[in-house]
Amino acid sequence: MSGYEIFKALIYANIEYKDFDWLEGNNLSEFEILISVVLTQNTNWKNVLKALANLKQANITKIEDLSNLNTQDLVLLIKPSGFYNTKAKYIKNFTQKYFQDFNSFEFFKDEVDREWLLNIKGFGQESVDGILNYICKKEVLVVDAYSAKIANYLGCECQSYDELADFFKKDIAKNQQKLSILLKKECRLYELYQIFHALIVSFCKIHFQGKKLSAEGVAILEPLKF
Template identity: 55%
Template sequence: MDGAGIFRKLLALNLDFKEFDWLENQDLSDFELLISVVLTQNTNWNNVLKALNNLRNSKISSLEQINKMQSQDLALLIKPSGFYNTKAKRLKDLVEAILNKYNDLENFKENVSREWLLKIKGLGFESVDSILNYLCKREILVVDSYTHRLALFLGYEFESYEELREFFESGIESEQDNLCKILNKSCQLYELYQIFHALIIAFGKIAFKGKKLSFEGEKLIQILKEE
């Protein structure tokens, strides 16, 4: 089974995946999508939304505003996301690097490379690929701890993030038309990767209990393993 096969099987489970705030056509701005990638590290999404709401209420909506803020003022606003002093520094470093290299967010979205982002302190593979896929609309799948656990319970083991990502991406481009038909919508490849990631998260929330399978998860994994 390749990534496209897992995609199809997850779709058949009728998981609730369409309401995630960071998906295409939801209400997060480009600025908020970028900021949320740092805020979501080591916390849950509800805490990220609280931090984003604080920024909205303070009328902070641009890289330039973040760049001019004192770190302690930014830390106070993003406090709900946890590790707020560290995240404030990471955000300011990221924003400063973007403005110095690309001048503005639009130019950054158009021209940034994965290699450049991976050199930014505090951004790992998952964070970088989230920026590339969700903000820059690049054709790259974000894989996370849920993806890793899903692979293990399906009987696959990978030595690196890149191997895991490449496996879950496998077959999706060639099956793009068929997957779009199942979804009953036309979508570009980057959007299919967004949907796949959302499906895996929706599955993980039901199926995983820590590092183990929930009772429901045991039944669902058997369904995914069926030929």
């Protein structure tokens, strides 16, 4: 079994993924995706969207705006996301490091790497890969708790984040053209990884209730089992 087989099964199942907020052309700017990487920790997405709306209403729409905002004002704006004191510190810390090492957002997108991001307090592997894939357009697949649910159901017991990512990435690059044909559009590899992540999240939100998988979900995943 491979990530390619899972990807293909989710495409054939017509899982609706195109309203996934992080996908290009949807509601969120790159700045909002960057901030949501922190805000989404230990909360639900609706709360993140409320916090992002507060930032937008306060005209905080780029990293430069954050540098002029004191921490307590940031805390009030992101309060809906929970753990707001800690998250505000993480965001301000990131902002400080950003201005130390990068002179523009475009330079950041071109030059930042995984090691630099992982050295920022509050940025875990999933957060870092979200930035690299969705903002920097790197060939990196984001895996998360939803990905782990599918892997566990299929009998794959991954022991680490990297092992889970390798499991889902397997055979995707070499089947890039086939997947593009199935999706009915020419996709670069980083785009395929974005779509795959969006499909996984959408599938789990539709078909998993806790650990229980719906009958329709079983019909999609069961043929893939080891």
